[in-house]
Amino acid sequence: xxxxxxxxxxxxxxxxxxxxxxxxxxxxxxxxxxxxxxxxxxxxxxxxxxxxxxxxxxxxxxxxxxxxxxxxxxxxxxxxxxxxxxxxxxxxxxxxxxxxxxxxxxxxxxxxxxxxxxxxxxxxxxxxxxxxxxxxxxxxxxxxxxxxxxxxxxxxxxxxxxxxxxxxxxxxxxxxxxxxxxxxxxxxxxxxxxxxxxxxxxxxxxxxxxxxxxxxxxxxxxxxxxxxxxxxxxxxxxxxxxxxxxxxxxxxxxxxxxxxxxxxxxxxxxx
Ligand SMILES: C[S@@+](CC[C@H](N)C(=O)[O-])C[C@H]1O[C@@H](n2cnc3c(N)ncnc32)[C@H](O)[C@@H]1O
Numbered sequence: 001x002x003x004x005x006x007x008x009x010x011x012x013x014x015x016x017x018x019x020x021x022x023x024x025x026x027x028x029x030x031x032x033x034x035x036x037x038x039x040x041x042x043x044x045x046x047x048x049x050x051x052x053x054x055x056x057x058x059x060x061x062x063x064x065x066x067x068x069x070x071x072x073x074x075x076x077x078x079x080x081x082x083x084x085x086x087x088x089x090x091x092x093x094x095x096x097x098x099x100x101x102x103x104x105x106x107x108x109x110x111x112x113x114x115x116x117x118x119x120x121x122x123x124x125x126x127x128x129x130x131x132x133x134x135x136x137x138x139x140x141x142x143x144x145x146x147x148x149x150x151x152x153x154x155x156x157x158x159x160x161x162x163x164x165x166x167x168x169x170x171x172x173x174x175x176x177x178x179x180x181x182x183x184x185x186x187x188x189x190x191x192x193x194x195x196x197x198x199x200x201x202x203x204x205x206x207x208x209x210x211x212x213x214x215x216x217x218x219x220x221x222x223x224x225x226x227x228x229x230x231x232x233x234x235x236x237x238x239x240x241x242x243x244x245x246x247x248x249x250x251x252x253x254x255x256x257x258x259x260x261x262x263x264x265x266x267x268x269x270x271x
Contacts, residue, residue, distance in 0.1 A: 001189060001197075003207050004087060004112055007135050010206040011088035015068075024069030024094045030102045033077035040071045042130045042159030043233035043250035052229055052254045054126060054155050056080040062124045062149065064142075065113040065132035069094030075128065076104045083107040083124075085116070087135075114141040122151035131159040131250060137187060139211045143223040152259035156225060162232075162249045166210030178242055186210030220255050229254035 015022040032038060039047035057079040063072040067086035072095045076082040084095050084106060092108045099106040109118065113129075114136055127146050133139045139160075146156050166186035168178040182191045188207045189197060200207060211219075221227065232248035235241040243249050 001201075001207075003135075003137060003189070006201060007206045008087050008089070010204050012090040013204040014206075015088070015090035015094065021070070022068045022091060022094060024098045025073055027102050030073055030077045030098065030104065033074045036078065038074045038078055040074050040128075042128075042157060042252040043231075044131075044235050044239075046231060046233045046252070048157060048252065049229070049231075052155075052157060056126075059125045060123065061126040061128065062119070064116075064127050064129040064146070065135070066128055066130050067091035067095050067108070069098040071128055071130065072106050073098040073102065073104055076106050077102070080126065081105075083109065085109050085111055085113070087112060112136075114138065114145065116145040116149050119149045121148055122154075123149045125151060125154045127154070127156045127158075129156065129158040131161055133158075133211065133216075134161045134208045135206050137189075137209050139209075139215050140219050140223075143219040143225070147223040147225060147257055150257045152257055154257045156220070156255045156257070157252070158220070158255070159233075159250060159252045160216050161210065162247075162251055163210040163212055164247070165243055165249045166208070168243065182210075184210055185212050185215070216251070217253065220253065224258060225255035226258055227253055227255050 059080045061080040061082045063084045068091045072082050072084045163184045169181040230253050233250045234244040234248040
């Protein structure tokens with residue numbers, strides 16, 4: 001199964017269906033951001049704390065798997081030099097739409113979040129990566145690539161799903177009868193029976209993967225990042241999400257790429 005190809009179709013379909021994460025921001029939100037007032041999301045509800053952002057003026061910024069006309073236009077209006085990189089042409093079209101409507105400059109490229117080969121080393125000062133790595137089978141290369149394309153001192157803002165969401169029998173989520181069923185790490189392809197996978201594929205819904213916290217957080221530190229912030233978030237009560245009644249099931253992290261240290265003792269270069 002070509003996961004990336006299927007998920008491209010599925011996210012294009014989400015745009016056609018008006019899914020919440022595909023809806024473009026308003027002109028008012030863009031104009032507010034031009035005046036320095038904005039809120040953007042890495043997770044379902046809580047805005048990213050303002051102190052998490054570096055100075056955005058002219059900052060080379062990668063919105064990674066973050067198309068949909070939401071975060072990129074706001075960051076561009078706030079002064080950043082934004083590139084959107086996403087797998088779904090229709091999601092990317094949402095960013096083009098806002099850019100054209102509101103006179104913003106946003107570059108876009110289509111591709112896979114786990115392979116940023118088209119960007120040189122040290123290309124960005126900020127990467128904004130909302131909850132989207134649940135759509136790739138392996139998250140480790142994503143962190144490694146983020147580290148490579150961020151310059152030393154650059155900031156990685158990431159949202160991701162607590163894998164606890166994937167423990168339960170998916171078919172029972174809606175009526176709230178949550179039965180622990182799946183072992184983590186979770187994969188739609190490995191854990192669901194064939195007919196269930198077929199149902200997802202036929203309905204053009206995205207295939208999902210529940211990565212361990214070791215891969216999510218340890219993956220960042222192993223790639224060379226230092227964590228400088230973390231919060232949890234969840235759905236609203238009105239979203240009727242049974243797991244969210246018990247705990248917050250999304251996380252956001254702020255991480256910094258450590259600088260390259262050069263030790264020179266007495267000008268001799270020896271230790
Ligand atoms: C939940 S949406 C996130 C974007 C949204 N603007 C937000 O606020 O969260 C997930 C995004 O991940 C993208 N995506 C899924 N698989 C991808 C992949 N392998 N590489 C790059 N982007 C991918 C989808 O096309 C979609 O735009």
